[in-house]
Amino acid sequence: MTSGVTQPTDIREVAVIGLGLMGSGIAELVARSGRRVDAIEIDRSALDQGMARLHASLDRAVSRGKLTDTARDEALARIRPTDDVPAGVADADLVIEAIPERMELKRSLFAQLDEACRADAILATNTSSLSITEIAGGTRYPGRVAGLHFFNPAPAMKLVEVVSTVLTAPEITETLTLLSRDLGKTPVGATDRAGFIVNALLVPYLNHAVHLLETGQATREDIDKAVAAGLGLPMGPLTLLDLIGLDTCLAVLETLHDEFGGTRYRHAPLLRKLCDARLFGRKSGRGFYDYRRPSTAADHELAPVPDEVAVIRDSSGLLDELADSISAADIRVVPEPSDQTGLVIVAAVPRHRVLDAALAAGHPADVVGAHIIETLAGKLRLAELVLPDVTAAGTAAKAAALAARIKLKAVISRDRPGFLLEALAYAQFNDAVRMVQDGYASSADIDTAMMLGCGYPCGPLQMLDEAGAANVVAVLDAMHAATGDPAFTPVPLLAEYATAGNLFRAEAGG
Ligand code: CAA
Numbered sequence: 031m032t033s034g035v036t037q038p039t040d041i042r043e044v045a046v047i048g049l050g051l052m053g054s055g056i057a058e059l060v061a062r063s064g065r066r067v068d069a070i071e072i073d074r075s076a077l078d079q080g081m082a083r084l085h086a087s088l089d090r091a092v093s094r095g096k097l098t099d100t101a102r103d104e105a106l107a108r109i110r111p112t113d114d115v116p117a118g119v120a121d122a123d124l125v126i127e128a129i130p131e132r133m134e135l136k137r138s139l140f141a142q143l144d145e146a147c148r149a150d151a152i153l154a155t156n157t158s159s160l161s162i163t164e165i166a167g168g169t170r171y172p173g174r175v176a177g178l179h180f181f182n183p184a185p186a187m188k189l190v191e192v193v194s195t196v197l198t199a200p201e202i203t204e205t206l207t208l209l210s211r212d213l214g215k216t217p218v219g220a221t222d223r224a225g226f227i228v229n230a231l232l233v234p235y236l237n238h239a240v241h242l243l244e245t246g247q248a249t250r251e252d253i254d255k256a257v258a259a260g261l262g263l264p265m266g267p268l269t270l271l272d273l274i275g276l277d278t279c280l281a282v283l284e285t286l287h288d289e290f291g292g293t294r295y296r297h298a299p300l301l302r303k304l305c306d307a308r309l310f311g312r313k314s315g316r317g318f319y320d321y322r323r324p325s326t327a328a329d330h331e332l333a334p335v336p337d338e339v340a341v342i343r344d345s346s347g348l349l350d351e352l353a354d355s356i357s358a359a360d361i362r363v364v365p366e367p368s369d370q371t372g373l374v375i376v377a378a379v380p381r382h383r384v385l386d387a388a389l390a391a392g393h394p395a396d397v398v399g400a401h402i403i404e405t406l407a408g409k410l411r412l413a414e415l416v417l418p419d420v421t422a423a424g425t426a427a428k429a430a431a432l433a434a435r436i437k438l439k440a441v442i443s444r445d446r447p448g449f450l451l452e453a454l455a456y457a458q459f460n461d462a463v464r465m466v467q468d469g470y471a472s473s474a475d476i477d478t479a480m481m482l483g484c485g486y487p488c489g490p491l492q493m494l495d496e497a498g499a500a501n502v503v504a505v506l507d508a509m510h511a512a513t514g515d516p517a518f519t520p521v522p523l524l525a526e527y528a529t530a531g532n533l534f535r536a537e538a539g540g
Contacts, residue, residue, distance in 0.1 A: 036123070036152070036205045038212035045070055045122035047115065047139065049080025051275065051313055052156055053128035055184030058084050060126075061105040062097075062185070063213050068118035069111045081111050087185060115139070116146035123148075124209070126178055128156040131281045136160060137168045144170040152202055154178035158229055159281040162222045163195040173199035178206055179226060180215075181483045182274055189483035190215040195222045218479050220471070224289035225282060227471050228483040231490065233282045235458040236274075239267035240298035243318075248450055250318050252441035256450035259412040259439055260403050261493065264485040267454065268318040271301075272311035280305050294461070294517035333427035335435045336372025338362040342391050348377040352400055352413070355436045367393045373428050375400050378416045380452040381504045384445045385418040395422035398429040401449055413438050418445040447508035456502045457509070459494040460521055466491070466534065467523035473534045491534040499528035 042065055046057040049071040057069045057080075069084075071077035088105060091097040097105075112118045119125050125143060129135055136155065143153055153175045155165055166175035177193025190210040194203040203219070210217035220226040225233060239253050248256070254266020271279055280301055287295035304310075304317060311317030341353040341363050352375070357363045367374050376387040378399025388397035399416035415429045426442050433440035443449040448456060462480075465471050471479075477489020486493075494502055503525055509518040520528070527534065 035201045035208070038205075038209045041123045041152075041205075041209055042066060043121050043123050044068070045119040045125045047071075047119070047125065047127045048129035049077055049084075049111075050128060050130070051083075051182060052180060052184055053126075054080040054083045055087070055182065056126055056128060056156065056180055057109060058087055058105070059180075059185050059213055061108045062101075065108065067109045068122065069109050070113070070115055070118040071111070072113050072115065074113055077111055077113055081109075084109070087183075091185075115142055119143060119147050119151070121148070122151050124152045124154060126154045126156060131157060131159050131278065133160055133164065136165050140165055140169045140175070152176070152205060154206060156180055158226075158278065159224075159285040161285075162193055163197065166195050166197050172197035174202055176202050176206055177220075177222065177226070178210070179220075179228075181228065187483055187485070188214075188216050189228070189479055190217050191220045191226045191228065191479070191483075192217045193220045193222055193226055216478065216482050218471075218475050218482075223470060224285045227465070227476060227479045229282045230286060230465065231458055231461050231476070231480065232270075232484060233279050233286065234294050234461060235454055236267045236271050236279055237283055237295075237298055237301060238454055238457055240271070240301045242450065242453065243268065244298050244300040246444065247446060247453075248441060248443045252443070253450055253454075255439075256412065256414060256441045256443070257454055260451035261455060262487040270484075272317035272319055272321075274311070275313055276301060276310050276317055277305050292517060293515050294457075332431040332434055333424060335361060335431045336428055338364060338368065338370045338372060339432065340364050340367040340371045340374045340391070340393075342366070342374065342376045342387070344377050346377065348402060349375060349400060352402065352438070355438065356432070359436045361432070361435070367391065367396070371396065373398060373425065373432060377401075378414065378449070380448050381501075381508045383418070383447070384416045385420065388418050388420070394418065394420050396425055397421060398425060399445065403451060411439070412451075413440040414449045414451065415440050415442050416445050416449055417442065447512045448505050452497075452505050453509060455490075455493065456497070456505050457518060459490050459497075459502055460506055460518070460524060462490040462494070463524040463527075463534070464521045467521055474537070477535065477538070489535070492538055494524075495533045495535050495538075499524060499532070499534075503528040 044060045044065050045068040046053050047070045057067050061067045088102045092102050162177045166172035176198045179191040181187035181189055192206045207217045250268045254268050258266040283295050283297045309316045315322045341349050343349050353363050374391050374393050374397045376399050378384045378401040384399030388394040401414040403412045462476050473491040477491050480486045480489050503520045506518050506520045
């Protein structure tokens, strides 16, 4: 049995068990760090696929100039693919398990490791949805078992969650923390709670996006575009679900639901249906998008742009720039609708329905609300074009044609509080505050985890500070009132900060 902190330099031989999406990425990463890797997969065809993925990823790094041919060949030479678990782990200093997320499989594997590994080997699991405590509890030396949770794609994402259970020996956590740094990652410590830090924030948000799609709030492309462009994330939620794997996300949600209950973690029926249909995302060729054939999204014809557009400006000046852009495109802009008006634009605010402004403007059938989302520098990033349900059938198409003519990046949303961006983002910010409130993670750790694990340009709590806690509370209250869903109730700490005007990331200057 291990004692004392093992230095990363003493971890020279690593066995990675399970060569799926995560296991192959982890094996690549470890081999590139100069360590020998036993890449173990009991299913021969999965072993071949995993090795092919690993080769392709190394080739890609070479073609991008990140790795020399020699370094790739040396990394490959350090990897021994095998389907023999006992032989593969026999000399390992560290075992990283990344097999399918089924407790009975993990427990039986760890029982096998008890017999086959050296007594001083460290056993780590990359599980994202199962209790590490339960896995460890069934082993002979639970003190040497911990979580080492990587993010997809493992070679690229900088975060590792080092998860300790109540049974994990502190020196094991310390060794894995040091090793993570040695692998070029930034470790964040977490305890064995469902979803750890990142998945507890990410997966409910992804599920929320599925719910919006399923309830016709917007198209899959517009849901993705709203968040990616609006928050500056590397990819939208449905694309990210396809990357992670819908089955993986469903498993995480089920664990969160088992542990915390409530409506926030209840899976969207569509997510289950796609899993039942084995449409798991990229890894199976199709999920929310189809990866087997090129997209035809750009092929559809746009509706004619109206000759006259009424822009109902208000004292806030929110629509001034938009009105100028429309005029500059030689479209007549009028302050009130006339008989010639083809489209009426009113200012849309995520905490209010557009419907009321639409009725006040007259012509509700031709009304579209415009919510302009600006960067901090005041540069226009995205417009949410919001359609009350009373809008006529062709209005969405006219609004899309207008946006294309004036080169405005736009998405179309139904008229529900929060629209797309704020509905998805603010519900996640609320979850992040709940985590701080529960004393599970600090604001700084949460922000670091989401930046390094998911490529956020800044963390959710810093974004919350920028949006203003009072504004976030107002939108969440409107979402709660409109849906009756208690998941959108602002958590007490958020409500308190909104009242007091406090910042979550005061130290970040935000
Ligand atoms: N394998 C290895 N490296 C990869 C890769 C892959 N499949 N895909 C991209 N990369 C690397 C590239 O080599 C590149 O590295 P350099 O900067 O050193 O050149 C870098 O990532 C950026 O790649 P690209 O420019 O080709 O592509 P991109 O800019 O579109 O980025 C992305 C791709 C890194 C996937 C980016 O879109 C991203 O960060 N997306 C968010 C991913 C995310 O949120 N992951 C966490 C999911 S949650 C999870 O995994 C945990 C769980 O338990 C469910």
